[in-house]
Amino acid sequence: NAGVTQTPKFQVLKTGQSMTLQCAQDMNHNSMYWYRQDPGMGLRLIYYSASEGTTDKGEVPNGYNVSRLNKREFSLRLESAAPSQTSVYFCASSPRYGTDTQYFGPGTRLTVL
Amino acid sequence: GDSVTQMEGPVTLSEEAFLTINCTYTATGYPSLFWYVQYPGEGLQLLLKATKADDKGSNKGFEATYRKETTSFHLEKGSVQVSDSAVYFCALRETSYDKVIFGPGTSLSVIP
Numbered sequence: 001n002a003g004v005t006q007t008p009k010f011q012v013l014k015t016g017q018s019m020t021l022q023c024a025q026d027m028n029h030n031s032m033y034w035y036r037q038d039p040g041m042g043l044r045l046i047y048y049s050a051s052e053g054t055t056d057k058g059e060v061p062n063g064y065n066v067s068r069l070n071k072r073e074f075s076l077r078l079e080s081a082a083p084s085q086t087s088v089y090f091c092a093s094s095p096r097y098g099t100d101t102q103y104f105g106p107g108t109r110l111t112v113l
Numbered sequence: 114g115d116s117v118t119q120m121e122g123p124v125t126l127s128e129e130a131f132l133t134i135n136c137t138y139t140a141t142g143y144p145s146l147f148w149y150v151q152y153p154g155e156g157l158q159l160l161l162k163a164t165k166a167d168d169k170g171s172n173k174g175f176e177a178t179y180r181k182e183t184t185s186f187h188l189e190k191g192s193v194q195v196s197d198s199a200v201y202f203c204a205l206r207e208t209s210y211d212k213v214i215f216g217p218g219t220s221l222s223v224i225p
Contacts, residue, residue: 040121042215090156104156
């Protein structure tokens with residue numbers, strides 16, 4: 001099992017460009033999450049999908065959109081990237097929303113110039 | 114709101130030294146508490162957890178006890194190894210709304 005996979009691993013964008021971060025899990029989990037990790041801030045929840053067909057805002061949703069494409073895949077889109085979105089982005093999944101353990105992907109390091 | 118505070122480090126220890134990483138929390142209810150570990154270039158992995166007061170979580174030689182009276186969940190290991198070099202995150206899940214809140218992470222480097 002691959003667990004949670006994310007693409008790309010690294011990305012550099014110019015201000016105003018758009019891109020989509022991809023995430024997939026092969027554990028048949030119902031819930032998926034997008035976090036950003038910034039120095040001194042820990043992980044902050046951007047969006048989550050409690051189950052296929054639903055998405056909800058987390059703590060820091062501004063500037064992002066998400067799509068739960070199917071049970072396996074949950075993508076994060078930056079429509080017009082800003083330097084403040086320079087961060088490491090992690091996707092995670094869990095068997096259902098509210099269970100204790102989340103399983104994380106390896107992360108995408110994004111730099112916006 | 115709920116929050117998690119932990120020493121940010123970086124912490125540098127020699128191999129076989131004793132490790133303590135402090136974690137305290139603020140929560141309105143009765144949260145579950147966790148330690149996650151992030152090895153270089155990887156995502157976070159659950160290291161251990163405790164779901165109620167006085168529970169002790171343990172894994173890979175690491176331990177942490179849920180102390181409600183001091184709202185703490187300090188991580189300890191008796192003898193660290195170079196392979197323990199990683200970033201350690203304390204986290205809580207408030208049962209009333211299920212969101213997981215992470216601390217800022219503590220970077221640990223263990224030198225031979």
